[in-house]
Amino acid sequence: MQLSVTFLGTSGAIPTTTRNPSSLFVAREGDQLLFDAGEGTQRQMMRCGTGFAISHVFVTHCHGDHVLGIPGLLQTMDFNDREDPLSIHCPHGTRRQIRSLVSLLGNRPSFPVRINEVSGGDLAYRGDDYEVRTFDTDHDTRSIGYALIEDERKGRFDRERAEELGVPVGPAFSRLHEGKSVELENGTVVEPEQVVGDPRPGRTVVYTGDTRPTEATVDVADEPDLLIHDATFADDRVDRAADTAHSTARQAARIANRAGAKRLALVHLSSRYAGRSSAHLEEAREVFEREVLIPDDGDHLEIPHQD
Template sequence: MSLHVTFLGTGGAVPSVRRNTSALMLRREGDRLLFDCGEGTQRQMMRYGTGFDVSHLFVTHMHGDHTLGIPGLLQTWDFNDREASLAVHVPSGERRAMRRLLDGTGTDTGFPVRINEVGAGDVALEHEEYEVRAFETEHRTRSVGYALVEAARKGRFDRDRAQELGVPVGPKFSTLHDGEAVELDDGTVVRPEQVVGEPRPGRTVVYTGDTRPTEATEQVAAGADLLVHDATFAEADAERAPQTGHSTAREAAELAASAGVARLALVHVSSRYAGRSDVLAEEARERFDEVCLPDDGDELDVPYPDA
């Protein structure tokens, strides 16, 4: 089951030639989930071939570098005769602000657009195999982050052990793997726990949006497979981080280390580091090894923890 991230916009509030404003596409099999939608996101989607079949858009906060791409994207969908509904998730208290953004740009679509407010701890999207949860972040306005958390997977099926117990190859294997006991021709009952291992963990991807390092993020990201965290500033400008509600790359790395994540991606890179953004990765690696500083268009596959 593939879980794939495309970084559509890795820059801060001011776009640069190399980095667009915030947007991230997460693809899980046939599901496409868009997180934030800065100006020009739809062009980034075209450029990097992510596809447009998005049913859920998760907005971390209402600042323009995270939202100004939404009206254009919705209008493009409308011009292309989209019929499927769209759910736009926003922080609690921001439904009216999102409605004003859409109304003020003449965005009156022929397909349903549902604006859903979410607060810390709310499940924004519930799916049979995963859910997207909102968590508290600390910025200069109402804000949340989002975590995609997969359900646990079935344990591994021990085919050899099943055959040793007399289970014939065939449908009874699937029955056991689905958690049901089977009866053999001689009356023997074989139980799932005899041939199926312990449930295996799913994957977790955490996206913070703009934020200071917070205890809530650390808790949500505990053991996550990928943490995508605000890393607006280098240490030379560290005093700006608390003033503006952002993080330094080193702070993001310290949080990643404390949370025990498998991998950290640094985003929302200030345009002041154009041409020298490697300093952010270097400073982060002083605190945490598994760091990447993605460019726009970069992609990551998120493997299972036991892969």
């Protein structure tokens, strides 16, 4: 089952010639989700070939570099005769700001736009076999992060063991895998736990948006497959990071370690580091021994099952 991330915008507040403001596209099977929509997001979607069939937009906070792409994106959807509804999730208390962006050009879209305010710890959206949960972040405005968390998967079915127990090939296999017992012709009852292994974990992607390091990021998911964390500054601007409610690459790595993340992606790099992100990598790798990456705009990551 596909789960992938496309980095549409990885810059800090000011775009550069190679990095667009914040935006993240996530595809899971038939679902297409957008996290933040900085200026120029629709063009980035064209460049990366994601299409515009997104059903949900998840906004971490209402600073311009995370939301100014919404009006243009909605206008393009309208021009394309979209009929399907679009849900925009945003921090509690920001509905009015999002509504203003939706109607900025004077005309409401011809398709339904639903605005859903959420607070840290809420269930923002429930999809097929996964959910998007919120967690508190620490920025200088109302803000939240999001975690896409898949349900546990069924354990592996041991066909060889089932056949040894006399279970006939066919529907009985499916019944056992679904957690139901099967009675054989000789009266023996085979229970699911005899032929089905332990449940297997689903995959998790955590996206912080802009934030200082927070305990909530550690707690929201157990060993996330991918943590996408604010790393606006390197160590040379650690005081600036604290003053502006952002994180450094090293601080993001410490959070990744404590969360047990399998991979760490550093985003929202300040334009002062345009073309020179080596310090971010070095400082994060000194702390986090697993894979650290600084994605470029357009980079695409597949999130595999670990087993």
